[in-house]
Amino acid sequence: MAIKKAAKKMPQKQTRSKAKPKSKAKAKPEVKKLTIFIMGKAHKVPADATIMGAIEYAGYLIKRGAGCREGFCGACATIYRIPGDYKIYTGLACTTLVEDGMWLTQLPVIPGPKAIYDLDKLEPNVAIIQKLYPEVFRCVACNTCTKACPQDLEVMDYIQAAKRGDFEQLMDLSFDCISCGLCAIRCPAEIVQYNVALLGKRLYGKYLSPKSPELKKRLIEVKSKKYDKEYKELMSMKKDKLKKKYYDRDLES
């Protein structure tokens, strides 16, 4: 029940990273294996392995193609096909499970040009997108980028937001982007979506996010050395006294 609902919230699209439920804690005589083709070469690997685990199991020492190994860094972009299916699938090697007959390769790097800019001299408007990333306006709204995204982000929608100069939506929809580059490598308009998103987010953070009045006040206090005396007291305090002060301190709920 729970899963059905959740799956609706986060559709799997083409990433096919669905896990097979693990069998019960019965006696497991041996590891169940299946065959995958790593860069075209057949290897027998554990059936419940991630692609990254399978590559290492097969004996490869990964140099390019592994980073955080937890789905945050985007180093392990992988493309694959499944027997009897014409589609090209995309996924992160660290979080996608192997499937029988999977035919895969990692992408060691994505050539993705980045505009050079001085953020202090930019303004958050559509003209800046036109200037720095004009190819954004070649978008044909084919949605291939969205289908390729291993994070299930609405990539095409944030590119549309960039075209409109809607930086808030661009920021919000691209917030979880991990710059793996799979969108860019599939895009028929040759857009480098993740770099457009990064520019959009930086502009939003710097110019459009509401500013904190409390922070401003605190910065003035620190600058005027307001805490200097207290620091000196704490830093010269005997350990026992400091310890007592620590355990006696009140806690905000």
Added chain:
Amino acid sequence: MYPEYMRPSLEKVDHSRNKRFELAKSGKPVFPSMSAEEREDVLTKFHPDYKTESRRKIRLGPNKGDLITTEVADMLESHARIKPEFFDLSSPDYETDILIIGGGGAGTAAAIIAAQKGANSIISTKLRLGDANSMMSQGGMQAAITPQDSPTRHYLDAMGGGHFKNKPDLVRALTEDGPDVVKWLEDLGVIWDKNEDGSMQVLHGGGTSRRRMASCRDYTGAIILRTLMDEVRNHPDKITVLEFMPTVELIMDSKGQCAGGVLYNIETEEYFTVKARSTIIATGGYGRLHIRGFDTTNHYGATGDGLVLAYRAGAKLMYMDSVQYHPTGSVFPEQIAGFLITEKIRGAGGQPLNIDGELFVFPREPRDVESSAIIRECVQHKKGITTPSGRVGVWLDSPLIEMLQGEGYIKKQFPAMLRQFIRYGIDITEEPMLVYPSLHYQNGGIEINDRCESNIPGLYVAGEASGGVHGRNRLMGNSVLDYNVFGIRAGKNAVPYAKSVKLGKLTLEHISKYEQALKRANIKTDRIAPVLLPSYTPEDVRKRQLTACYEGTLR
């Protein structure tokens, strides 16, 4: 999806949730927090550091005779990858003002500051720029920014969390610079979670007396580091990034000053020399050494390389016997074993529960205490839940968060966690996660002062590679702050030094001396360090790799 046999326990968690919700909502403590004596007791009995085999005396170098973590001692008592006679240091391959070793948070922050101050730098990084633990921090960054909080309160919390072993000058730097860092990052374009009126959204972390965790949903590190990386790439004239080219030794000069490093291209297997007027080590931590056999939350390259280079050159290490285990690493499903479950889950009201659905510890003790309490619950009280592969863990009740903070909160604030588990058919808005402590952070490191200077002139250290800031235990959110505060300080201080220093003749003599010291200490080993990459090749494959030694020096 959880196996059927866990259902009865999951039902107990469901059953106890309403009562726990009522208590949490009342504002009263959900569980008594431990006294100093209770903390001491659970730590000495259950923290992995306190097992006798966890530490041993190191037999050479600046910390000779000190007890340090066994795996680190093994790594430091290793041979160098290179021989000094390989290199002609009179014509280095690169020359620069600052060599920055490591392309994570501290390294990129230092490079940005150095560029602003007109200095040239080279970032030498083992993997890609940004392949670092900084990228993976989820929950947030501490900074005393609310009216009811103050930098000195933050100081007191950090000292207590570190068992009062922290270096006071470093903790002052950390906490007093905090608000500035929030502003600095926002000016660079970091998107902090805000309330309607623009004030920062802040949550508790383990051991905080005020809500002071600033965050970017649960992609805090990813947002910050990608911003810093983008800024680094906006200065190609000042900052040269050398990827897949780790520094494997420091270069010294005839006056005992640090003068650059030897870099190794891990793809073409060439070595290069860099002459630098100052050097910053920002290599991060060592989770991939899998200390005590623990799974780790750390990135692929976290092998403590900076410790090795610095130690061979004569830098002093501090608290190198203190390891941080994050209380909540994932234990189920098997594919994500060891993965980080952010402390923000507990900051937002999530609770650790035993097999009977009972809360057994205050959910926000400092990390070492919380981890030890979880280990005690599983090992001594036998109230853990065993997974099909034989791991053990406790529940981390996330559905409670939706009750406390409102429906939709998890989707908005924990997109990474939701995504991590939904892939395996577990919806954390409706079911808890199964967790156990996971190797997370190097509490100790190379000793520095508040200018990031080590005891070697010209050698600066920032971030996880340094020691003393966090004492013997770091609090949540203080590492993101650490790499920013000290990355900035390292950059600021390395620039004027680089501009004034007069370098003598370059030398790698310290490596020969270290080899001699190994011999004198009668240490016989075929280990080579820095480690660079961990190996996950299965044993049977390794046995067939008969000539692996020809395939570079990585294996």
